[in-house]
Amino acid sequence: MLFCGVPFVVTVANAPFLILGVGVDDMFIMIASWEQSSRKKEKSSVKSLLAETYAEAALSVTITTLTDVLAFFIGTWTAFPSVRSFCLYTGTAFVFCYVYTMTFFGAVLVLNHKREQGNRHWLTCMRVDVDQAENSCLYNACCIGSCSRQPSQPEGEHPMSVFFKQYYGPFVTNKWIKVLMVLLYGAYLGGSVYGCTQIREGIDLRNLANDASYVIPYYDDDDKYFSTYGPRVMVVITESVDYWNESVRLGIESCTQNLENISYVDKDLSESWLRVYTVLAKRSLININSKTDFLNNLTILFRIVPSFGWDINKTQDEIEASRFFIQTVNVTSAVDEKNLLNQLREAAKQCSIPLKVYHPAFIYYDQYLVIVQNTVQNVVVAAGAMLVVSLLLIPNPLCCLWVTFAIASVIVGVAGFMTFWNVNLDSISMINLVICIGFSVDFSAHISYAFVTSGESSANKRAIEALSLLGYPVLQGAVSTILGVVVLAAANTYIFRTFFKIMFLVILFGALHGLVFIPVFLTFFGNFGRSPNTKSKKLELEKL
Numbered sequence: 214m215l216f217c218g219v220p221f222v223v224t225v226a227n228a229p230f231l232i233l234g235v236g237v238d239d240m241f242i243m244i245a246s247w248e249q250s251s252r253k254k255e256k257s258s259v260k261s262l263l264a265e266t267y268a269e270a271a272l273s274v275t276i277t278t279l280t281d282v283l284a285f286f287i288g289t290w291t292a293f294p295s296v297r298s299f300c301l302y303t304g305t306a307f308v309f310c311y312v313y314t315m316t317f318f319g320a321v322l323v324l325n326h327k328r329e330q331g332n333r334h335w336l337t338c339m340r341v342d343v344d345q346a347e348n349s350c351l352y353n354a355c356c357i358g359s360c361s362r363q364p365s366q367p368e369g370e371h372p373m374s375v376f377f378k379q380y381y382g383p384f385v386t387n388k389w390i391k392v393l394m395v396l397l398y399g400a401y402l403g404g405s406v407y408g409c410t411q412i413r414e415g416i417d418l419r420n421l422a423n424d425a426s427y428v429i430p431y432y433d434d435d436d437k438y439f440s441t442y443g444p445r446v447m448v449v450i451t452e453s454v455d456y457w458n459e460s461v462r463l464g465i466e467s468c469t470q471n472l473e474n475i476s477y478v479d480k481d482l483s484e485s486w487l488r489v490y491t492v493l494a495k496r497s498l499i500n501i502n503s504k505t506d507f508l509n510n511l512t513i514l515f516r517i518v519p520s521f522g523w524d525i526n527k528t529q530d531e532i533e534a535s536r537f538f539i540q541t542v543n544v545t546s547a548v549d550e551k552n553l554l555n556q557l558r559e560a561a562k563q564c565s566i567p568l569k570v571y572h573p574a575f576i577y578y579d580q581y582l583v584i585v586q587n588t589v590q591n592v593v594v595a596a597g598a599m600l601v602v603s604l605l606l607i608p609n610p611l612c613c614l615w616v617t618f619a620i621a622s623v624i625v626g627v628a629g630f631m632t633f634w635n636v637n638l639d640s641i642s643m644i645n646l647v648i649c650i651g652f653s654v655d656f657s658a659h660i661s662y663a664f665v666t667s668g669e670s671s672a673n674k675r676a677i678e679a680l681s682l683l684g685y686p687v688l689q690g691a692v693s694t695i696l697g698v699v700v701l702a703a704a705n706t707y708i709f710r711t712f713f714k715i716m717f718l719v720i721l722f723g724a725l726h727g728l729v730f731i732p733v734f735l736t737f738f739g740n741f742g743r744s745p746n747t748k749s750k751k752l753e754l755e756k757l
Contacts, residue, residue, distance in 0.1 A: 214302050224299040224644060227712045230701060231648070232306050234694030234720075235281065238655065239274045239314045241693070245686040246270035247322055248371070259323050266322070271315065273659050278311040280599050280654040287595045288647040291587050293580070293640045300647070377684035382677030385732055394733045401626060401725075408629025414581050415547025416639035418574070420707035443544030444572040446557065448472060449536045452567045456532060457507035461566070462491065468564035472539055475560060477553045482540035486521040490514050508532075547637075550574075551581040580640055588643045595650040596620050603658070612661040615735065619657035619726045624649055626722045627715060634714050641708055645715035652719045655690070656727030659683045664735050672736040680732055691724035 215221065243266060250257075250265035257265075285304030289297045332341050384390060422428040448469070455461050465487060473480035493499065493514060500506040508530070515522045526534040544553055554575060561568040599620055603613040627649050628638075636642055663679035694716070701713035 214305060219301050220294070220298050221302075222295045222298045224295055224641065224708060224712075225302045227698075227701070227709065228299070228303045228306055230698045231303060231694075231716070232310055234690075234697030235307065236310045236314065237693040237697070238690030239278070239310070240318055241686040241689040242270045242274055242659070242683075243314065243318060243322065245683065249682065251326075259326055262326070263319060263323055267315075267319070273662060274311070274314060276602065276658050276662075277655040278307060279602055280650075280658075281648075281652070282307045282311075283598045283602065284595045284647055284650045287598060288591055288644065290594070291591060291640075291643070292583050293587070293643075296640055296644050299644055303648075371685060373685040373688070374681055378677060378681030381684065382680045382732075385680075385729065386673040386676055386736055391733050391736065394729060398730050402622070405626040405629030408632040409625060412628065412632045413547065413637045414584055414639070415550065415637055416577060416580065416641070417637075418577065424705040440545065441542055443477065443541030443549075443553065444574050446539050446541060447536050447571045448539060448561070449534060449569045449571060450566060451534055451569050453531050453533050454566060455504070456487065456535075457502055457504050459502060462487065464565050468561075468566050468568055469537065469539075471560045471564065472557065472570075475553075475556045477541045477544055477549065477556070479540050479542045483538065485537035486514065486518070486524045486535065487537065489518060489521070493517070504530075547581050550578045554578045554582065584638055584640065584643060588638065588646060591643070591647050592624060592650060595647060596624070599650060599654050603654070609662075609665045611738070612658075612665045615661045615731055616654055616657050618734075619723075619731060620650055620653045622730075623653035623719065623722045623726060627718045630718055630722075631715055634718070636711055636714055641711050642715060645712060645719070649715070649719045652694075653723050653726070656687050656723040657731050659687055660727045660731050661735065664732070676732040676736050679735075680728070684728060687724065687727050691720050694720050 246266045246269035247262065249269065250262050253265075282304050285300040285307065288300035289304075291297060291300075328335070328338055333339060334341055385394065417432075419429050419432040450465070454465075456465075469483065469485060469488075470480075472478060473483060490501065490511070494501045494510075497513075499510050499513065501510060508527070511525070511527070524536050525532055541553060544550055557570040561570050596617070600613060600617050603616045604610075624646065628646065631642060660679050660683055663683050664675050667675035667678045669675045669678050698713050698716045701709040702717075704710055704713075
């Protein structure tokens with residue numbers, strides 16, 4: 214990205230933590246498929262085991278990676294350059310991660326399998342004589358990699374897979390538990406929708422600084438002692454006009470008064486060199502109605518008020534540009550800042566004199582004008598792209614329907630609950646909402662695909678089989694991703710803490726949907742489009 218000239222911005226520093234979690238997720242899926250294939254085909258060759266692993270895992274990994282990459286690249290359509298840079302860096306990193314998982318990690322699985330078959334040490338790869346292995350479990354675990362004295366024997370089913378198959382699956386498919394889960398989902402959705410109605414826009418400028426920065430106490434004191442006063446806005450006359458023409462001066466005065474009539478402006482605190490110059494001319498009987506006199510007598514003005522010299526860009530025979538200031542008041546919220554900006558620009562636009570209003574804080578206020586529109590646009594486009602990808606790669610309308618449902622539900626949940634966690638809607642949280650779309654696909658796609666491809670006779674049994682096959686990898690993926698970003702929770706910068714908060718909500722709600730809500734809802738609607746007499750035949754054909 215640096216070779217391609219893409220700027221490196223501070224938000225890109227979040228990417229390694231994100232890639233760490235996501236890369237481990239895909240490897241968990243690969244390992245789970247490898248273990249399933251090893252148990253089903255104990256005497257098979259390494260080639261057939263790897264082929265079976267890719268047949269089982271590659272589609273799920275490809276879908277989740279493609280949706281994540283699409284979510285990030287769609288995020289580059291935003292109007293915020295920092296968001297574009299983050300999405301370009303992270304989306305490209307996901308592509309590299311996918312390539313490594315599909316190539317390098319497959320080779321690692323094969324090499325590790327050969328090591329196990331050859332009874333070689335897990336670290337030094339030296340051959341271990343099993344006949345001389347001691348009974349100590351610690352010795353065997355360190356030297357052989359297993360507490361079993363016969364490591365060459367195929368491993369049994371993982372305890373967590375047994376838990377999901379024999380305990381958790383039957384538990385969530387119990388009819389009374391289903392009712393409880395539906396009520397729980399209703400409470401989740403109700404709280405999320407309420408939170409969305411309370412969402413706050415805008416970023417507090419103190420949050421852009423490090424917690425130890427002197428900027429923080431500065432803004433605290435500014436709020437404490439000067440919260441009545443807003444930004445002191447510069448009004449710039451951007452072109453050369455005939456200031457010595459009385460009609461032009463009257464036009465400038467009219468524009469100034471229009472700006473001062475805005476409810477957020479205190480007209481008593483305005484500062485205009487032209488007003489002072491006009492008053493001075495009237496009192497001292499100075500002639501300012503001719504070009505020569507107007508320009509020559511400016512030295513008198515600068516002698517009385519030296520600071521006005523900074524407000525006029527003057528050449529020898531004309532004034533190319535000038536400025537004056539208006540003082541805003543009672544600008545206490547993002548809504549006030551957005552309204553102030555709109556009203557100032559509208560008043561300047563209607564003026565007959567070419568005017569521009571400016572303050573350094575306007576770069577942040579501009580976010581409020583487009584943040585909601587950009588967020589909705591990116592979320593809708595990305596969700597649509599996720600649906601198209603699901604339809605292309607998962608040829609089952611039911612599965613695509615539930616993947617889309619999970620996307621919408623997780624987005625609403627994250628947007629709603631981030632309000633309760635004091636996270637505003639700004640360019641930083643918008644990045645995470647775009648990420649949310651890609652991650653919300655990951656958990657639901659794995660479980661939904663396993664459900665619709667199951668050959669079990671009932672919806673409950675298919676849900677149990679899906680959970681037994683992929684419940685543990687999904688749980689591993691969720692935990693690993695949270696562990697990958699949890700270090701950001703202790704960061705002394707708002708940007709990183711916000712990233713952690715929203716990623717935590719995304720993973721929590723994504724895993725909750727994948728392991729709780731989606732399996733329960735699939736049992737209600739899972740029999741649509743299935744013929745009881747052809748299920749086993751269909752499964753056999755798919756295997757062939």
